[in-house]
Amino acid sequence: MDNSGTPSRHVLFLNWRDTTNPEGGGSEVYIERIAAELVTAGNQVTLICAAHGNAGPSSTTPEGVHVLRRGSRHTVYARAALTCLAGRLGLGPLGRRGLGRPDLVVDVCNGVPFFAPLYAGRPVVALVHHVHREQWPVVFGKWMARFGWWIESWLAVRLYRRCRYVTVSEASRAELAQLGVDADRIDVVPNGTPPVTGPPLPRTPHPSLLVLGRLVPHKRVEIALRTVAALVDELPDLELVVAGQGWWEAPLRELCGSLGITDHVRFTGFISEEEKHAVLSSAWVALTPSLKEGWGLTIVEAAARSTPTVAFRYAGGVAEAMVDTHTGLLVDDEEEFTAVVRELLADDVRRKAMGEAALAHASRFTWAATGARFAQLVAQLTGRAG
Known part of the structure; x- marks a missing residue:
């Protein structure tokens, strides 16, 4: 009893x-x-x-x-x-x-x-x-x-x-x-949404992106890497943090080399809750290029740190984990994915407004x-x- x-x-x-x-x-x-x-x-x-x-x-x-x-x-x-x-x-x-x-x-x-x-x-x-x-x-x-x-x-x-x-x-x-x-x-x-227990942390001084999750093919981290490659000439100090571990890491590292972006991508491997709080809080924009998600837990985790996310409209539950154009952006193809990431990195006012809306949205769950x-x-x- x-x-x-x-x-x-x-x-x-x-x-x-x-x-x-x-x-x-x-x-x-x-x-x-x-x-x-x-x-x-x-x-x-x-x-x-x-x-x-x-x-x-x-x-x-x-x-x-x-x-x-x-x-x-x-x-x-x-x-x-x-x-x-x-x-x-x-x-x-x-x-x-x-x-x-x-x-x-x-x-x-x-x-x-x-x-x-x-x-x-x-x-x-x-x-x-x-x-x-x-x-x-x-x-x-x-x-x-x-x-x-x-x-x-x-x-x-x-x-x-x-x-x-x-x-x-x-x-x-x-x-x-x-x-x-x-x-x-x-x-x-x-x-x-897990409660945020760490202290508020500042954003990185340079443009920064984050992919959080297991490194497996259907997470399609390759799209995030190609996005960095497309933007790095105009944003020479752009950084992508790939936080997580998985058997697909070696091919992803090889792709970084072939794209010439090895110095712009940091693979963290497994991260603790404290480290996850740090990368979620410091990133300018979170990326969820996954082919399919039942919900989109990392989207709401990022939202709880006032970080907006870019994801694909057709990827299952991600459309419910965010409010499109309000707490993040949903796109239909890889070309649009790169384009909206560019726009968010360049627009401080819009990005911060989305982050504040994302925080309020995350509190519902x-x-x-x-x-x-x-x-x-x-x-x-x-x-x-x-």
Whole structure:
């Protein structure tokens, strides 16, 4: 029971990564924050994710979320199923003497789902940040991309036909509906914005741009690099900070060399929260050249530091994470992307006004409100389960 007398529920998240994973990103932040809010509301929360070298096989976060790391990025799906099946038999960490069987399973579908309805024995929520239609061919070869898209667009829709869905934007909700998911089974629970705890910091004295996120092909950092190459002759002290890590870093560094902009681009690698605050606060403009985002967490994080963002109009939830022409700018192609970045860097008055509007917009999204919406859904589903 929590302090209000409401029965405590055990919620199990199945996700391929956690935030300590070197390849973790916005999806993992969302899960971590939702899980923490559920614990605050009096629930027990467990996360099963892939093992990695940055953390042991099990741990408990400062907020009280139990994390079980099993398998690799490919075998975590099978290990999660085995752990759940063992729990149903009263064995393993989810058995009678361990954490206990969950009341609800949240299956986080990052393209490939965990197929939880086949083995969970409990109500299942399918959590989908966005549909990966455009990303499959960018990340995988032709046949693997076709197979992955078949799983996401045909098999998963049928497997989860009796499950509730949660997604983070109306854009993703519409795409799921287009795949055949009943719209009335989809709840939109957007990201929150972490509170800004660092002190106010000045902008760089020179024109500066920022890309924040994982370095993988579908983030399209190449567009930001080509933008710098197009502007550097007229802005010789222009700097781009690429903050984040990922397996695509080497090709990006090679492109910097071929474009002749190596001295204008700084790769930070992994950054702490303090360092992230510094780069978000000091940049003149943030760039989100990503092909697709379920929401656009980095856009709102930049907004919380009064930094406007340039992104692509067709990239899913980014159009909801900002207010076009007010807190940032949405464009339709790479040529326009470069053009509006040039305009914002040259117009101090407009850029600062957008930053102030962005700050006000970001204040609308809090993790407390997001967690409360998710907790309400948990209560509804576990209540129905009896």
